[in-house]
Amino acid sequence: MKVLATSLLAAAAVVFAVAFALQDRYPWLGFVRAAAEGAMVGALADWFAVTALFRHPLGLRIPHTAIIPTRKDEIGASLGAFVETNFLSDEVVAGKLSTIDLAGAAAGWLSDPRIARRVVAEFSQGLTGLVGLLDDDRMREAVEAVVRAQxxxxxxxxxxxxxxxxxxxxxxxxxxxxxxxxxxxxxxxxxxxxxxxxxxxxxxxxxxxxxxxxxxxxxxxxxxxxxxxxxxxxxxxxxxxxxxxxxxxxxxxxxxxxxxxxxxxxxxxxxxxxxxxxxxxxxxxxxRGAAIGALSDEDGELRRRAEALLGDAARRLLADDELRASLNARLTDAALHLVTSYRSDIAHVIAETVQSWDPAETTDKIETQVGRDLQFIRINGTVVGALAGLAIYSVATAISTLL
Structure with a gap:
């Protein structure tokens, strides 16, 4: 896209040079020259604007250029504040969740016996690993401390x-x-x-x-x-x-x-x-041994009962509209509580992440994501400049002819 935009600028320059040289012999070339001149002005102006976002044009430290690398930290803070205000507000989260049947979707997913079996297996493996990591002496001390305290x-x-x-x-x-x-x-x-x-x-x-x-x-x-x-x-x-x-x-x-x-x-x-x-x-x-044994046995009674209980709960939830609505309301309240409690922390994470980026790396990341569209700005500037130059020259010529 850079090559295309730059090629249009070069083509406008060549057309301008030829038309400027021959317009005295061929007066109609004045219109071509004006269009090419406007195209060059538009292309150069938009090239400067696009380049100034990411770096200093031609290496010249002109004020208000290289905006992204020099104001990276402010951009990160503004982005975090923007996300916090416009994406994590109570109204936005509640409005979005109100359109989603979270409980119904989860129940429909878990009603499949294969999914229920997989969920129980994953949970059992995680719980088995957690129990295996527990130190027996410390757990005995912890249990004894809880029993004594309570x-x-x-x-x-x-x-x-x-x-x-x-x-x-x-x-x-x-x-x-x-x-x-x-x-x-x-x-x-x-x-x-x-x-x-x-x-x-x-x-x-x-x-x-x-x-x-x-x-x-x-x-x-x-x-x-x-x-x-x-x-x-x-x-x-x-x-x-x-x-x-x-x-x-x-x-x-x-x-x-x-x-x-x-x-x-x-x-x-x-x-x-x-x-x-x-x-x-x-x-x-x-x-501990009984828990590990029961959780590790894929065909054991504990897993079978857990799968049956999970599937039965999912089917009951699908059949009971009031229960599903109540659960959705509770999930929404929980989500709003989390958003209210931690949205500032999320915004802070965004700001800190952007601040930790290297300026050159930040420039490359953003330019890679939006650079193609920005080159369209240069192309549009070239075309609009040509039309503007042609229109201005045409109006000026018509006025001078009438006078």
Whole structure:
């Protein structure tokens, strides 16, 4: 394009020289000379304008030339501000997102079983790599620190007391008591010999064996009858005593400093026990190994369930217009939040990137992108200049003829 534009300038110069030399012999060549003269002026003016954008014309440091390399930093800042104002404004982003069904597009994409399988596979590989990078000792320390901060450090007494009080008020503990009594009755029925160690062996040795058996059977039957009475009678004296004791315990856990302190000490001893820490360490190791194994198995149950869940969610989303609209609204709000929070940073990145470019490199980058169109400016200037020169000469000639 540079060659074409320069060739037109050279052609206009040749035509001008020939017409200028012969116009006295051939007066009509005056029109040709005027057109060629105008073409040269237009071509030279636009060549100067185009060249001044990128460099100093003919190496002359004329003011307001080589604009891009000398004002590169200002251009970068202006470009960043332009993008921030005109492309990252809330109105522009919200308007664009309102025309796009992001949730529907994602759901339609994920409804394809092959795509869902690929997404799950990529996510599994990434998660497997992340888990593999974790250091076991540091993770155990991190888990222990989180457990201590969130579970061990807060007082247990008042929350447990409040929970117990609510359970007692609702009567929810009665089912647990009845279940416990059921299991105790079943155990007594299955182990009648348990009374031998408690009663028979403590009786005098001279008693006949049938007396021992009779006593054992009698006590065993009485014990089962007592347990069944406790189970079937919610107002039994012993059960009321148990309710009173539990209510007092719940109250002490909330308000009695000594009881609260005893619970805290027991909790501390339990969590400081090396066996508990070893159990936590082994649990992390087992969980890590199980997670890696499940994520790595392409045909494993975890991946199959994830694929099915993803596909089912996509189909539900496609079928539910209200849900899709709600999700699109949330995505739009999230995008607007990100744009509002980081658009200045994006503009700053653009400005810093342009500022980091070498001036000559910047000039080459921009000229490569828009240079072809700028050469059209030179060509148009040549043509427009020729027409303007011809028009001016024609008007001047007509006026002089009339006068």
């Amino acid at each position: 579970l061990v450090a807060p007082q247990w007494g008042p929350p447990l007391g409040r929970l117990g009080a609510r359970v007692l008020e609702s009567g929810g503990h009665q089912e647990a008591v009845e279940l416990l009594l059921d299991r105790l009755d079943e155990w007594l029925a299955a182990h009648p010999e348990a009374f031998e160690a408690v009663v028979t062996r403590r009786l005098p040795s001279w008693l006949p064996s049938f007396v021992d058996r009779a006593i054992d059977e009698r006590l065993h039957a009485q014990a089962r009858r007592f347990v069944r009475e406790l189970r079937d009678d919610p107002d039994h004296r012993l059960r009321r005593s148990l309710d009173e004791y539990l209510a007092q315990l719940a109250d002490r856990l909330q308000h009695d400093d000594a009881t609260i302190e005893r619970l805290e000490q027991a909790k501390g001893r339990a969590f400081d026990d090396p066996r508990i820490r070893e159990l936590a360490a082994s649990a992390w190791t087992a969980a």
